Amino acid sequence: MGTSKKYIGLLAAMLLLRSMAFAQIPVEILAGDNKAVLDIMFFKYFKNKTKSNSKFLFFNRNRASVDYKMTSSTNLPQFGFTEAISYNHEKLLGFAPVIVGQILGSGFHTKAGIQFAKIRKDITLFAWLVSETKRQPTLDLFFLGRYTPKLSDKINLFSQLELVNAIPSNNQKSFSFTQRIRLGLKISELQFGLASDFSEIGRRNFARTSNIGAFIRYEY
Numbered sequence: 001m002g003t004s005k006k007y008i009g010l011l012a013a014m015l016l017l018r019s020m021a022f023a024q025i026p027v028e029i030l031a032g033d034n035k036a037v038l039d040i041m042f043f044k045y046f047k048n049k050t051k052s053n054s055k056f057l058f059f060n061r062n063r064a065s066v067d068y069k070m071t072s073s074t075n076l077p078q079f080g081f082t083e084a085i086s087y088n089h090e091k092l093l094g095f096a097p098v099i100v101g102q103i104l105g106s107g108f109h110t111k112a113g114i115q116f117a118k119i120r121k122d123i124t125l126f127a128w129l130v131s132e133t134k135r136q137p138t139l140d141l142f143f144l145g146r147y148t149p150k151l152s153d154k155i156n157l158f159s160q161l162e163l164v165n166a167i168p169s170n171n172q173k174s175f176s177f178t179q180r181i182r183l184g185l186k187i188s189e190l191q192f193g194l195a196s197d198f199s200e201i202g203r204r205n206f207a208r209t210s211n212i213g214a215f216i217r218y219e220y
Contacts, residue, residue, distance in 0.1 A: 024219040030195050032213035037065040037197075043117070043126060045088075057096070057117060059084040059126075080104050084128070086115045094118050100130050100140075111140060122148050122156075136170040148186050156186035158193060158217075176201050182215055191217040 030037040040062040045053035061082035067075035086098035098115035102108070113130030124146040131137045143163040148156045162180040177200045184193015195215040200206040 024189070026217055026219045028215055028217040030197070030211070030213060030215045032195065032197065032211035034069075034209070034211045035065045035067050037063065037211070039063045043119075055088050057086045057088050057115075059086070059098075059100075078105060084115075086117070086128075088117065098128055098130065100128070113140075122150075136168075138169065138173065139167045141165040141167065151185075154187060158182065158184045158186040158191045171203075174201050174203055175206075182217075184215070189219040191215075 024042070025040060026042055028037075028039040028041075030039070041060065043057055043059040046056045046058060048054040059082070061080070063080045065078045067077075069075045070077065081103040082100065083102075084098050084100040086096040088094075088096040094116050096115045096117065098113060100109075100111040100113075102111070110133050111130040112133060113128055115128040115130075116125065117127075118125040124144065126142075126144040128140070128142050130140050130142075141163070142165070144160070145162075146158075146160045148158050150156050160180075160182040162178075164176075164178040164180075166176040168175065179196075179198045181196045182191075182193060184191060193215060195211075195213055197211040198208070199210075200208050
């Protein structure tokens with residue numbers, strides 16, 4: 001099967017999984033000082049025959065960014081697609097085996113490892129440690145923490161910290177560390193406020209970038 005057909009088949013499978021786990025879909029737009037970013041991220045349990053949550057949790061992440069300094073050959077738009085399925089048994093106390101598929105600018109990647117998830121009304125903790133399924137793999141450590149306590153009858157605080165870390169076992173490849181911070185208000189399905197994205201790439205010497213601005217997020 002050709003590469004293009006393989007990617008088309010994978011995207012079709014992603015869309016099917018997304019429809020099976022369908023619920024509210026949060027869409028975030030960040031207007032920063034260096035880039036504009038569109039981000040769609042959610043995780044939902046598949047429903048069983050009784051319409052209650054099954055043990056299978058589906059994670060979806062679609063992300064696209066446009067650099068304001070883009071030209072026809074430099075600072076081109078960046079896209080990323082991540083889908084994951086984990087098996088969450090109550091005896092594992094939030095830990096679960098997970099399989100991850102990603103389409104990035106560098107190609108298609110399959111990964112496997114351990115996930116942790118605690119999803120409550122006002123607090124969400126979600127993390128995984130996964131490895132590429134190839135020789136000299138890169139390890140990915142992902143963490144998402146979200147806290148949305150009530151401030152009044154109709155308004156909640158919206159605070160979120162996201163860490164995306166790539167640690168290569170190949171000493172010729174660079175480390176990558178990303179921190180994304182959101183702080184604002186939540187009114188029903190709408191969230192908005194201040195946003196900061198930071199990243200560091202390298203081994204001994206790191207190139208650092210930032211994107212600071214405002215975000216608006218709506219759960220459709």
